[in-house]
Amino acid sequence: MKREARSGPEHPDRHDEHTVFSCVGVSPDMAAERAIVVPVAELGPLGFDHAEIVALAVARLRREYRRRPDPFELLDQPFTMRDLQRLHEAVAGERLMRDTLRRRMEPLLEPIGALTHGTMGKPAREFRTRG
Numbered sequence: 001m002k003r004e005a006r007s008g009p010e011h012p013d014r015h016d017e018h019t020v021f022s023c024v025g026v027s028p029d030m031a032a033e034r035a036i037v038v039p040v041a042e043l044g045p046l047g048f049d050h051a052e053i054v055a056l057a058v059a060r061l062r063r064e065y066r067r068r069p070d071p072f073e074l075l076d077q078p079f080t081m082r083d084l085q086r087l088h089e090a091v092a093g094e095r096l097m098r099d100t101l102r103r104r105m106e107p108l109l110e111p112i113g114a115l116t117h118g119t120m121g122k123p124a125r126e127f128r129t130r131g
Contacts, residue, residue: 078126
């Protein structure tokens with residue numbers, strides 16, 4: 001992502017002649033080993049234009065998850081619809097209607113023919129993403 005540097009009274013520490021390049025990316029290995037997961041709502045104040053960078057990243061993440069079941073492979077496969085529901089709610093930052101999510105995502109999922117075991121209640125079907 002290319003971002004032009006901002007200068008002026010609101011950004012006295014920046015110079016007009018520089019271009020700032022900001023990239024946000026987390027590999028699964030890095031996330032598991034070094035990252036601290038903090039809800040976006042609990043980030044607190046961020047320096048420079050980092051709040052804007054985070055807002056853009058969150059918007060992209062939410063956009064991708066509205067279109068596809070697990071585009072950034074945050075779930076282990078296979079997974080249940082309940083697992084997918086929890087993930088989508090965490091990404092969206094709000095509760096989602098279960099039936100709506102199921103109708104939108106099920107065509108993009110492949111049932112593996114197995115049921116969960118060792119859980120309370122009715123065993124759930126397990127899925128993986130198509131493709």
